Amino acid sequence: MRHCKEDCLMKILVTGAMGEIGRPTVHWLLSHGHAVRALDLDVSQPIAGAECVQGDVTDYESVYELTEGMEAIVHLAAYRHPSLAPSQRMFHVNVGGTFNVFQAAAVRGIRRVVCASSINALGYNFGVRFPAGQLQYFPIDEEHPTYTTDPYSFSKQMIEEIGGYFWRREEITSLFLRFPAVYDMESGTASILLEFVEGCSRQTAEIMALPEPERSQRVRAIIRDFERRAEDREWEKAFDLSFPDASVMFGRSNFWTSLDVRDAAQALEKGLLADYEGSHAVYVTDTHNFVGLPSRELVEVWFPDVTTWKKPVHGTEALVSTDRAQELIGFEPMFPFQTEYVDS
Structure with missing residues (x-):
């Protein structure tokens, strides 16, 4: 794998540019010399240095018009949680919008598209069914089978299929970044995030320190509650982390993964270059x-x-492998959470 040279600057369309990942990504791309056209439904708070344009990815003509003159696309526009829209609306925006972006790229001759997928393409966190053997090994990697049973996760699985279709049909090279929970410590919510992580860490450690059989009973009760809530489609009704053991359940169902938004931005740029x-x-x-x-x-x-280990994991190393991202685009986190905010 070799990278584009540092002076390889591009004209980039960013969809969802005003969102939680979009805005920091636009800033990142601008700071590295790229020209950015920032597309979103609401551009009332424009980003200095970017060409901010109003548009809707579900409107193909709008997308086609706004891809004129672009050399690459970062596609971030999507609903990011199953509670944010009815299933049919989520599929229309997340999947239909992605198809429109790729179709416009094909007609315009754009041959590089990088998209925000999700760790939820695996199907575990928001799923409503948990068959035996759903999780087969750790660390989770791209070869692990998926099992999607909620509209958000299914939409992320489907957009990855769209990328494959447009590679076979149009030879558009694309990358889908399966992001975990992405946080922005500069968004004004840093204290809330740190408090949440501290609570999750403390409560998880306290449960793990319990003697047997108390520990196993406690863990089974938490897992049963998680699966009951999932089967009742609670994640599709509201995003509520105020119930007992919510932080512990959040950590477990996401395999205790996270990513600084600046690392999300640098991964998106690496995917372009x-x-x-x-x-x-x-x-x-x-x-x-x-x-x-x-x-x-x-x-x-x-x-x-789950007793199978696909490769050794030492200490606090992540339970989701980034080996493929490192091999393909040279991704390495620049802003690790423990170093940036815990050990400092």
Whole structure:
């Protein structure tokens, strides 16, 4: 894998440019010399240095018009949680919007598109069914089978299929970054995030320190509650982390992964510049779990039925592998959570 030279600057359309990942990504691209056309439904708070344009990815003519003169696309416009829209609306925006972006790219001759997928393309976190053997091994990687049973996760699975279709049909090279929970410590919510992580870490450690059989009973009760809530489609009704054990359940169902939004931005840029062909989905996450606890012990306690390790994991190393992202685009986290905010 070789990278585009540093002076390889591009004209880039960013959809969803005013969003939680979009705005920092536009700033990142501008700071690295790229020309950015920032597309969003609402551009009332424009980004200095970017050409900010109003548009809707579900309107093909709008997308086609706004791709004129562009050399690459970063596609971020989407609903990001199953509670934010009815299933049919979510599919229309997330999947239909992605098809429109790729179709416009094909007609315009744009041959590089990088998209925000999600760790939820695996199908675990927001799923409503949990068959035996759904999780087969750790660390999770791109070869692990998916099992999607909620509209958001299914939409992310489908957009990756769209990338494959346009590679076969039009030879558009695309990358789908399976982001975990992405945080922005400069958004004004840093204290809330740190409090949440501290609570999750403390409560998780306290449960893991319980003697047996109390520990196993406690863990099973939490998992049963998580699965009950999922089967009741609670994640599709409201995004509520105020119930008991919510932070512990959030950590477990996301495999204790996270990513600084600046690392999301640099991964998106690397996806634009790296030398590769085809359509690929890759996990990008911090290299360590955010609770600061031994990863193998986390699995032994919270996923006792998963006993297969695809590769060794040491200390607090992440339970989702980023090896493929490193090989394909040279991704390495620059802003690890433990180093930036816990150890400092």
